[in-house]
Amino acid sequence: MKIICNKSVSKPIIFIKILDNKDLVVIDNETTVRFFDKKDLKLKAGFKVGIKHNYYRSPVVAFSNDSNYFATISQDAKEARLFNAKTKKKVAAINRHHGEVSSIGIDTLSRYMFSSGEDGKTFAMDVTSGKLVFTLPPHADTINDIAFSKNGNWVAVGSYDRKISLFSLVSMEPQEKLKGHSAPVMHLKFFQNKLISIDRNSSAIIWNIHTGKIIKRLQGIHDEITAITTDGKEQFLFLGTKLGYVLVYNLHDYEILSSNFIKITSPITKMEFDNENDILILATEDGFIEYYSIYEGVDRLKELLREQKFTLINDVLETNPLLEYTEVYELLTHFWEKSLEKGLLALQKGDKKRAELIFNQFKHLPEKNRIIQRIMKEYEEFPKFIQFAKEGKLSLAYGLANRFTTYKETSIYRSLENRWKKALAQAQKYVLDPKTVDKAREILAPYRGLSEKTLFIQEVMTKANVYKRFREAMAKKNFKMCSELIKQNPYLRELPEYESLMKFADSLYLKAQKAIKEGDLHGAIKIFRVLQDFEEFKEESRNFMADLETHAKFLNAVKNSDLATAFNMMAKSEDLMMTEEGMRLQEMWNNDLFNAKMAALSGNVDGVKSALQKYMHISSKYIALATMFALAYSVQLEEALQKGEERHIIENGIKNYILNFGITEQIEEFYNTFKEKYPETKLSLELLKKGSLSMWRPTMIVNSILE
Structure with a gap:
């Protein structure tokens, strides 16, 4: 593969990303941030942070997609720092890890900065306020990577303890940890509704994120993987290695397409994909950015096809299997x-x-x-x-x-088969009358020596009653009986009646697909109910019906403004989230959540209630609501401490907080600050009665946590 564009920044590149504004941001190991024009790699702007990262196997810097925020691990790796990328001013820092910070990231929708550490903990900070808002389930060892789904609904962290945590940023609930690796998990990447994880032994697993089940273990990896990306259509998976190879997998069947799609001399540190131009972007340890067209040779292939020079086409295809x-x-x-x-x-x-x-x-x-x-x-x-x-x-x-x-x-064989089917059908009719059975035997005599026909002949001659029942079932449109008879008597498939039956079923299937396309879900469901009686369509019809009934119920809930049903269904189905109605509801929720967050950051509980009022009866939103009210109450506690409220009032607030939400990182952080100001306090968090985010309900809302 030929480089179509490149640029050197001299230092090892530890981060590349195409931002929403189409700029390519590139960060080297000395945390020099550069913004390039994506098209030609012309430098547009940049700034220096001056932190040198000697270890960058894990993500040690991050940049928000909206280009507003930048994050980095400090020089001593003791804290994760968040900066406003426009003003270059520090927004906040997370320094709560016991040990070093190991990984950081900013989610797809530019809402949270995540800081993961050697202690196995992951903290989530709100980027607009710099406040800690929630934590992910802890691991027993260092977190090595953090990844976000394209739609912003999921975050995953992979740990040295060989496990992976999945967390929904919609419901704010964790999934069961994924267990399948025998070595530390080093890299993660979401695609479609799946996740790929790669461990230190270069073992790669494809997961279903909804069931937690392993879909496939990839074969053919024999080098240390250092970078992962997919193309825009998520057809291909690209893996970059320490030896400078790029491997390519087909994301349809997960088979390897090429083990040396690209080979360069330097270790690959990061990869990105330009969806608009089908360009794979490599970043290297020796400081190069390199562009490769994944469909290199397509113009040559087109030319050879036009000139019908097929002798040369194979050479082009061998060079690039993606063609x-x-x-x-x-x-x-x-x-x-x-x-x-x-x-x-x-x-x-x-x-x-x-x-x-x-x-x-x-x-x-x-x-x-x-x-x-x-x-x-x-x-x-x-x-x-x-x-x-x-x-x-x-x-x-x-x-x-x-x-x-x-x-x-061939037509000759088809002619033979037509003669056979006509003979079989004719014989079948003669068999119904005992007086003409000999005539049936005479008609079928030429086929008696054929092993593949003998069984059918025996069935026809001995099961006249079955044929009669089959015809009666067809006449009454009792398709379930027809299917049962066919299942028990395969010879019926050779008869013209069976062919007619299948043509009818095919026509029903086409009508159902047309109904789906036109948005007539109820009409489609009715047709699939009929198709369930056909053995050949039973499983597919049931699957379609389940999906259509769910979709119809969801659309009905949206139409009737039944938000509880709609959001609770979306919480169980990512597919519903991706519908036009689902995306509209999710956008509404994100906007309302943002308004609630802004109110919470000033301790305004009434403002939070007002912004989230329509969600108070939606069970799938309870943990997300609890997280927002917990934020508001933590701000109230901080303000009370700053104003010098009496110790017993603040102690009461801490008790109430823990009774509602349990011991969170936020309250622990506040409690430590509180003890510094009031060392005489006898309050012990461990002795208090504890609630939890999962047990919280809207009936527990109070205007002030101090009361």
């Missing part, structure tokens, strides 16, 4: 399929020279050439097949068709 996922390759595939069809037709007509002429243009494509060689060899016997079919030597004709399966796609 097989382009529209140009689809055209090549279509051309091959049409040529294959023409070549087979020529062989069936006995025109071997014309077939060779058609196929010769593909002989330099190994995969296609193997198919061609097999077909040419099989069709050497085709004249015999035609002769046997014409002479009625059915056992010999079917024997060749079973030996050379391509014959089964």
Whole structure:
């Protein structure tokens, strides 16, 4: 792969990201921040922080997508610092870790800075106020990486204890920890509704984030992974390594496409993807930013296809396997399929020279050439097949068709099968009358020597009553009975009635899909209820019905302004969140939550209640509501301490806080400050009656935590 654009910053690059404003922000290990024009890597602006990071395997700096905030671990790694990227002023710092800060990050929606440490703890700070607002479930050892989902709904942390924590930023609830690694988890990346994790032994696991189940363990990794990214459509997974390789995986089946898609001389430190231009961006330990087009060679492929120079196409495809996922390759595939069809037709007509002429243009494509060689060899016997079919030597004709399966796609074979089905149907009718059973035997006699037909013949001759029941069930549209009879008597599939039944089912399926497309969910559900009776459509119909009924219930809740049902359903289904209605509700929630947060930061409980009033009866929002009221009450306590309120009043406030929310990092931090001012206090947090965020309910709201 050729570099299409590059730039050197001289120092190891430890962070790259394309921001919402399309700038590429690049940070080196001395925390020099540079903003480049994404198109041509021209330097636009920058600033120096002056902190040198000698260790950067974990994320030690972060930048918000909206370009407003910048975070870094301090020189001594004792605190995580948040800066306003516009004013360059420090907003706040987190220095609560027992030991060093190991990883930091700013979430996708630029709401929180996360600080993770050697102590296994992860703190979340509100970026606008600099206040600690919540913590993630602790781990037993160092946190090595932190990742966020594209929609901002999830955060994940991976630890040295070999476990992964998943936390919903919508409901503010943790999921069960993911356990599957035998070595420390070093890297995490969300894609689609999944998560990839990579441990220190380069073992990679794909997880379903909703079930916590392992989907796949990736094969083919033999080097230390140092960077992860995906393309914009999330078709491909790119893994950068310490030895300078880029591996590529298909995210459809998780198979490796290339183990050396790119090879450079320096270790790869970070990767980013330019969705607009399909460009993979590498950052290296020797200070280079390098651009690579993942579809390099597509213009050459297009030219060769236009000129029909198929002998050269394979060389291009071998150079870049991702070209097989382009529209140009689809055209090549279509051309091959049409040529294959023409070549087979020529062989069936006995025109071997014309077939060779058609196929010769593909002989330099190994995969296609193997198919061609097999077909040419099989069709050497085709004249015999035609002769046997014409002479009625059915056992010999079917024997060749079973030996050379391509014959089964020919008109000759289809003609044989049509004759068989007509004979079977005719015999079936004669069997219904005892007087004409011999006639049925006579009709089926030519097929008695065929192993694949013998069972059907026996079934027809001995199960006349089954056929009669089958016809009656069809007449009454009792499709469930039809399916049951077919399941018990497979020979019914050979009859024309079965073909008619399947055509009817196919037409119903198409009607259901049309109804879904037109938004008629109830109409689609009715059709799928009928399709459930067809064995061939049963499982798919049930899945569709479950999804459609859920979607219909959700839309009905939205239509009737039943926010409780709508939000509770969204809490259980990420798919509902991604609907137009779901995104609109989520945007409303985010706006209301922001207004509530601004009120909470001034200790204004009435303001929080006003902003979140419509969510007070929604159970899936209780923990998120509790988090916001806890923030408001912690501000009230801080203000009381600053104003010099009497000790017993503040002690009462602490008791009330812990009774409502339990012992949180926020209250512990405040309690330590309180003890410094009132060392004579006898208050002990451990002896107090404790509530929890999960047990909190809106009925526990008071205007002042001090009362």
